[in-house]
Amino acid sequence: MKRALYIALNEVRLYLRDKGDLSFSLLLPIVTFALIYAAFGGPMTFEGTAYVVDEDKGYYASVFLEKLDGIEGLDVELLTPAEADTKLERSDVLLVTYIPEGFSRALTSGDRTQLSFRQRGNTAQWDQVVASMVRGVAEDINQEFQVRGQVSASLLGQGVSQEHIDVAVQEFLEQEREDPVVSVREETLGGSPDFVNQYLPGIVTMYVLFAITLSARVIVEERRKGTLERLLTTRLSVGQLFLGKFFASISRGFVQTLILLVLSYIVFQIFTPLSFIECLVITLIFAAAAGALGLVIASIARGEEGATWIAVVFSVITFMLGGTFFEIAKDSAFYTISRLSINTYANDAFNTIIAKGGSLADVGPELGILAGVMVVGLLVSRLFFRVMPGGK
Amino acid sequence: MAEAFLVAEDLHKSFNDFKAVNGVSFTIGKGEIFGLLGPNGAGKTTTIRMLSTVLEPDSGEITIGGYSIRQDAEAIRGLIGVCPQDLALYEDLSALENMVFFGRMAGLNGRDARTQAMSHLKLMGLEDRARGKVAKYSGGMKRRINLAIALMGSPQLVFLDEPTVGIDPQSRNNIFETIRGLRDKGMTILYTTHYMEEADRLCDRIAIMDGGKVIRMDTPYQLKGEIGSPDKVTLEDVFLKLTGRSLRD
Numbered sequence: 088m089k090r091a092l093y094i095a096l097n098e099v100r101l102y103l104r105d106k107g108d109l110s111f112s113l114l115l116p117i118v119t120f121a122l123i124y125a126a127f128g129g130p131m132t133f134e135g136t137a138y139v140v141d142e143d144k145g146y147y148a149s150v151f152l153e154k155l156d157g158i159e160g161l162d163v164e165l166l167t168p169a170e171a172d173t174k175l176e177r178s179d180v181l182l183v184t185y186i187p188e189g190f191s192r193a194l195t196s197g198d199r200t201q202l203s204f205r206q207r208g209n210t211a212q213w214d215q216v217v218a219s220m221v222r223g224v225a226e227d228i229n230q231e232f233q234v235r236g237q238v239s240a241s242l243l244g245q246g247v248s249q250e251h252i253d254v255a256v257q258e259f260l261e262q263e264r265e266d267p268v269v270s271v272r273e274e275t276l277g278g279s280p281d282f283v284n285q286y287l288p289g290i291v292t293m294y295v296l297f298a299i300t301l302s303a304r305v306i307v308e309e310r311r312k313g314t315l316e317r318l319l320t321t322r323l324s325v326g327q328l329f330l331g332k333f334f335a336s337i338s339r340g341f342v343q344t345l346i347l348l349v350l351s352y353i354v355f356q357i358f359t360p361l362s363f364i365e366c367l368v369i370t371l372i373f374a375a376a377a378g379a380l381g382l383v384i385a386s387i388a389r390g391e392e393g394a395t396w397i398a399v400v401f402s403v404i405t406f407m408l409g410g411t412f413f414e415i416a417k418d419s420a421f422y423t424i425s426r427l428s429i430n431t432y433a434n435d436a437f438n439t440i441i442a443k444g445g446s447l448a449d450v451g452p453e454l455g456i457l458a459g460v461m462v463v464g465l466l467v468s469r470l471f472f473r474v475m476p477g478g479k
Numbered sequence: 480m481a482e483a484f485l486v487a488e489d490l491h492k493s494f495n496d497f498k499a500v501n502g503v504s505f506t507i508g509k510g511e512i513f514g515l516l517g518p519n520g521a522g523k524t525t526t527i528r529m530l531s532t533v534l535e536p537d538s539g540e541i542t543i544g545g546y547s548i549r550q551d552a553e554a555i556r557g558l559i560g561v562c563p564q565d566l567a568l569y570e571d572l573s574a575l576e577n578m579v580f581f582g583r584m585a586g587l588n589g590r591d592a593r594t595q596a597m598s599h600l601k602l603m604g605l606e607d608r609a610r611g612k613v614a615k616y617s618g619g620m621k622r623r624i625n626l627a628i629a630l631m632g633s634p635q636l637v638f639l640d641e642p643t644v645g646i647d648p649q650s651r652n653n654i655f656e657t658i659r660g661l662r663d664k665g666m667t668i669l670y671t672t673h674y675m676e677e678a679d680r681l682c683d684r685i686a687i688m689d690g691g692k693v694i695r696m697d698t699p700y701q702l703k704g705e706i707g708s709p710d711k712v713t714l715e716d717v718f719l720k721l722t723g724r725s726l727r728d
Contacts (some may be wrong), residue, residue: 092581097569104571313567319630320531320561321584322553 089198094331098305099338112297112339116346119290133160135217138183140171145191147228149272151202154224161220161418171205181207182214184221194232231260259352287351288437291344291366294411294432295374296402297318298340302381303398305332306472307391328470329382336378337371344370357441365440365447369454373433376457379464380429405430484636484667485530490539492525499525501691503539507636512658512668514682514699517621517677518722522691523671524564531561536582544635557586560634562626564641564671570614572622574605578614578631585632599627600680604659611687619650626654636667643677655681685714689722690718 103109123280137155141148156163166174166183172316174180193200203227204218224263235256236400242252306328310313348366352358355416358366388394409430415422425431432453439445487508493502500522507513515523528534530541534539534551541548544558568577575596582592600606603623608616613624641657658681662668674679678685679699686696695702695717701710702717703709 090584092719093580097580098574101571235481312569313563313565314569316528316533317563318535318569318584319582320556320559320631321581322556322586323584324553 088327088330091334093326094323094328095320095334095338098332098335102335102339112343113346113391116294116348119294120347120350120354121168123286123290123351125240133216135160135213135220136162136164137217137221138164138166138171138174139178140166140168140183140185142168142188142266143186143190145192147191148186151190151224151228152154154227155221158220158224162216175205175207178207182218194228197236197280202470203376204478231256234260284427285442287347287357289442291347291370291432291437292373293406294343294347295340295370295433296406296430297343298336298374299381299384299402299405300377300395300398301339302332302336303384303388303394304391305336306382306385307388308392311391318326325472326469329465329472332385332463333375336381338379339372340374341370362440362448363442366437368447369433369436369450372454372457372461373429376429376433376460376464379461382468383464383471386473387467404420404428409434429457429460481510483507484509484511484544485669486540486542486597487526487530488540488542490526490529490541491536491537492534494523498691500529500536501690503691503693505693505696507667508671508683509635510662510665511683512670512681514661514678514680514685515569515669515671515717516685516690517671517688518672521688521722523688524640525691526688527561527640527669527671529696531559531638532556542597548636557632558635560585560629560637562629562639562642564644566621566623566625568613568624568628570612572613573610574600574613574616574627577624579627582626582631583667585634586657587632595631596634601628602660603627604621604653617648622646622650626657628659634666635711636669637661639668639670642670643672644673651677675713675718679714687718687721695721 102112138154139152141152151165152165155161171180171183173186175183183205185205187203189203190200190202202221203223206214206218235253238253238256239249306315309318309332315328319325344365348358348363348370352363380401384394384397384401388397405428408425408428410425415425436450436453436457439450440447443449483506484592488507490500490503490506491498493619503522503526505513515524524536527538529548529651530543532548532555536548543555546554546558572580575593577583578590578596578599579592582595583589587595597606600609603626605620606621608620613621615650616624617683622642622644629637629639633715633719645656646654658668658670668708670678670682684696684700685702686693687702688694695705697705699711699714703712706712706717706720
């Protein structure tokens with residue numbers, strides 16, 4: 088055990104000596120964190136653009152556009168029908184609102200009319216928000232006409248001029264807008280933890296997955312340098328060598344993740360002390376599973392380049408299958424396949440702690456599977472490992 | 480010959496269909512410098528790898544210091560030091576760090592590893608550069624460190640696989656003196672080289688290998704005497720006569 092620890096310490100020392108490697112691996116999580124902060128760290132306000140084709144150009148079309156433009160965070164960009172077609176075709180925009188010809192005339196004459204949407208595919212979440220805003224403005228206009236119609240009908244034959252009714256209704260509606268019966272009070276607490284909660288597990292698992300490539304390379308590199316053969320003529324056993332390399336790869340994967348988690352803890356305040364420690368435990372077990380898989384690759388790869396490629400391809404597949412940045416529908420075939428990726432279990436565990444406020448007791452099965460992968464990985468790698476063909 | 484310290488009996492090792500070592504047997508006495516010579520691909524390095532427990536023989540028996548390699552490989556590793564043909568160093572570490580690290584692997588505690596490392600560095604004339612990064616050393620200095628590492632843990636038997644390749648005469652001379660000094664202290668040495676004149680100067684006995692077999696084994700003087708007057712014939716003449724003049728690479 089002592090020699091295994093010494094191997095691990097030597098590995099860490101070599102890592103610290105390689106200034107390029109060191110600064111890259113330590114700066115990377117900090118840069119990633121800075122990007123997360125830039126994206127999600129500020130107060131969260133919606134900012135979007137409503138693309139509108141005004142085929143009416145009448146009074147009520149301009150009222151509609153004015154109301155739309157008045158919504159905070161929403162810009163209105165007018166397009167010609169041809170421009171709208173081109174932009175939709177190229178997916179430059181995903182949703183266009185059309186004000187049909189005769190829109191104002193229909194409203195003036197008390198007829199019904201319709202706005203229409205043309206959209207590309209299912210549109211993005213952002214465009215759905217814009218669509219809801221457009222529907223809200225249409226609903227507003229609709230209500231104004233209904234109130235005006237109801238009031239006009241009630242006062243019919245009582246000698247009140249239509250002009251007077253219009254002014255009174257308008258004043259009433261404006262007063263309602265300024266002092267509504269039901270209003271919404273907004274309170275922003277810190278940044279925007281929802282997004283951090285959603286993406287942080289994926290980013291953490293991505294960093295831990297680097298451990299696969301790192302541990303896949305360490306033994307192959309050692310073989311290339313000739314130090315592997317030399318080490319195994321000393322009292323060091325193959326088991327101790329493996330354990331040492333395993334500890335080293337865990338520590339490297341863990342340090343990067345630790346930086347990311349500590350920064351998230353301080354800046355976004357998404358952890359309690361307990362949930363932070365629980366996340367560290369998950370990271371440690373996941374890094375151990377990833378490190379063990381890296382050792383399997385190191386045992387079967389012939390050269391450094393081969394080991395790196397196998398590890399990178401394996402990591403990418405694991406990453407994709409793990410649903411790191413997108414949710415996998417539970418009933419899909421992809422969901423079943425995703426169970427083959429260790430990322431799935433790590434993501435589930437992190438999500439349970441970070442986003443759902445669960446505890447380690449809730450992620451027992453996930454941690455059990457990751458620990459199992461670690462044990463099997465270590466056994467398989469030892470089984471296949473040879474100092475050289477025909478060697479021990 | 481002094482009491483046998485290493486006994487190799489009928490060693491065989493194949494890689495797929497290629498017989499790298501085919502029935503090699505020899506004995507090395509305690510305190511002896513034993514030369515293992517042969518052209519490229521003769522099976523010298525494979526033999527050393529089997530003797531140093533890295534490769535398992537397909538058949539045959541190796542006994543070192545009374546321990547069988549099949550039953551007590553770990554005990555054997557406690558008796559040996561290996562200086563491989565290619566430099567096996569951590570270039571990002573200093574000479575001292577390399578030596579202390581391998582010393583710890585050889586079973587020394589931190590203090591003893593440091594003491595031994597400094598003593599060996601002094602022996603190699605490198606004590607002033609002990610804390611310098613190995614990557615910045617000259618080829619000769621790296622070779623001397625490569626040898627010094629093999630001495631960590633005070634092994635009783637050292638395998639020196641071409642320790643003087645590609646270095647200047649000064650470094651080579653330093654290595655010769657070191658090897659002689661080790662022999663004088665009773666260390667057993669297995670030495671391989673392509674420099675026949677080196678083997679002639681250093682070795683008590685020599686085994687010449689070719690095609691995975693030992694084709695002749697004797698003292699340098701006796702080997703030279705087999706083809707002429709030992710004072711006029713060189714070991715290279717003997718070597719070429721026994722292994723032929725055809726290129727092997």
